[in-house]
Amino acid sequence: MNKMILLPLLLLFSCQDTPYQQGKRLYSAYCANCHMDDGSGLSMMIPAISTSTLTYSPEFVCLLYKGKNDTIFEGNSFLVKEMPSFKHLSSTEVTNIINYVNHSFIKDFTEKNILETTRDLENCSKQNHLY
Numbered sequence: 109m110n111k112m113i114l115l116p117l118l119l120l121f122s123c124q125d126t127p128y129q130q131g132k133r134l135y136s137a138y139c140a141n142c143h144m145d146d147g148s149g150l151s152m153m154i155p156a157i158s159t160s161t162l163t164y165s166p167e168f169v170c171l172l173y174k175g176k177n178d179t180i181f182e183g184n185s186f187l188v189k190e191m192p193s194f195k196h197l198s199s200t201e202v203t204n205i206i207n208y209v210n211h212s213f214i215k216d217f218t219e220k221n222i223l224e225t226t227r228d229l230e231n232c233s234k235q236n237h238l239y
């Protein structure tokens with residue numbers, strides 16, 4: 109193979125498992141304790157991200173912005189499912205987390221950009237219902 113092509117490829121694959129290093133760091137700091145490193149979740153308590161249908165929609169941004177709090181009734185008991193809000197993150201950080209998650213856990217990856225995230229954030233801050 110041509111050296112000009114091989115070198116960048118080697119660099120890309122040898123040092124990093126993801127091009128979204130900030131997203132990876134933020135995911136490890138803020139998400140992995142609940143959703144696990146591989147996005148598989150924790151049985152009944154924490155949904156898997158890897159099989160979520162939400163990840164490419166603007167609602168993912170809203171979920172990170174507002175958090176979510178569901179109570180599931182099962183027989184005579186109930187289960188509180190609570191995801192905290194990550195309002196303090198900038199749209200750059202949110203974009204990097206979403207790209208890291210989608211690139212690592214979901215097939216058919218398309219990159220999200222900061223402008224899209226900013227627009228999604230504005231739209232969900234206009235809705236006053238809790239996500």
Ligand code: HEC
Pocket residue numbers: 135138139140141142143153154155156157159160161162163168171172176177178179189190191192194205209
């Ligand atoms: C304290 C535990 C906790 C943390 C930390 C957390 N989550 Fe969640 N997450 C949850 C719970 C619980 C739900 C389900 C909420 C519900 O249904 O009410 C959820 C739902 C989700 C969903 C939707 C899954 C689906 O399809 O229903 C996604 C995507 C997600 N989280 C991503 C993230 C990301 C990315 C982060 C880090 C920025 C994060 N979560 C941090 C607990 C957590």
